[in-house]
Amino acid sequence: MKAEIIIAGFGGQGVLSLGKILAYSGLLEDKEVTWMPAYGPEQRGGTANVTVILSDEPISSPILNAFDMVVVLNQQSLDKFESKVKPGGILVYDNYGIHTPPTRTDIKVHKIEAMEATMELGSSKAFNMVVLGAMLGLMPIVKKETIGKTLKKTLPERHHHLIPLNEQAIEKGMSLVAD
Numbered sequence: 001m002k003a004e005i006i007i008a009g010f011g012g013q014g015v016l017s018l019g020k021i022l023a024y025s026g027l028l029e030d031k032e033v034t035w036m037p038a039y040g041p042e043q044r045g046g047t048a049n050v051t052v053i054l055s056d057e058p059i060s061s062p063i064l065n066a067f068d069m070v071v072v073l074n075q076q077s078l079d080k081f082e083s084k085v086k087p088g089g090i091l092v093y094d095n096y097g098i099h100t101p102p103t104r105t106d107i108k109v110h111k112i113e114a115m116e117a118t119m120e121l122g123s124s125k126a127f128n129m130v131v132l133g134a135m136l137g138l139m140p141i142v143k144k145e146t147i148g149k150t151l152k153k154t155l156p157e158r159h160h161h162l163i164p165l166n167e168q169a170i171e172k173g174m175s176l177v178a179d
Contacts, residue, residue: 133173
């Protein structure tokens with residue numbers, strides 16, 4: 001198993017945290033992992049992306065030109081990364097803020113309503129976990145139970161009360177892509 005993924009959006013959407021949680025979960029499952037963030041000087045409002053590779057075999061390079069899964073959360077990221085999905089790969093996008101939808105026909109495209117789902121949960125802080133749930137629903141690269149363990153290890157103890165909300169958000173995200 002090898003999954004090459006890029007997640008891209010605005011700073012403040014939890015893109016880098018999502019990638020870090022995914023990578024750490026891979027480590028807990030004894031996978032080979034790379035996590036490579038990229039962001040501008042702006043923390044909120046600027047663009048950010050993170051490349052995550054999870055594999056059962058050693059990873060030769062964290063630098064990629066094409067991805068098995070591309071997750072985009074704004075129009076700029078869609079414009080930049082739609083062409084980077086491998087033929088037959090998966091493109092996931094949140095419809096909020098996307099004005100020109102993807103046009104490729106050689107990939108699987110999944111529009112999710114993550115922002116709306118997050119509002120239903122009552123906390124904007126769960127947005128990235130809704131997106132992670134959708135990702136795992138389409139490509140189960142780590143176990144849902146491992147994400148729970150990762151949250152306990154990576155979140156400061158003062159935020160552990162948010163873990164049930166995050167787990168609920170993951171379930172909600174998975175339901176967005178259930179066939």
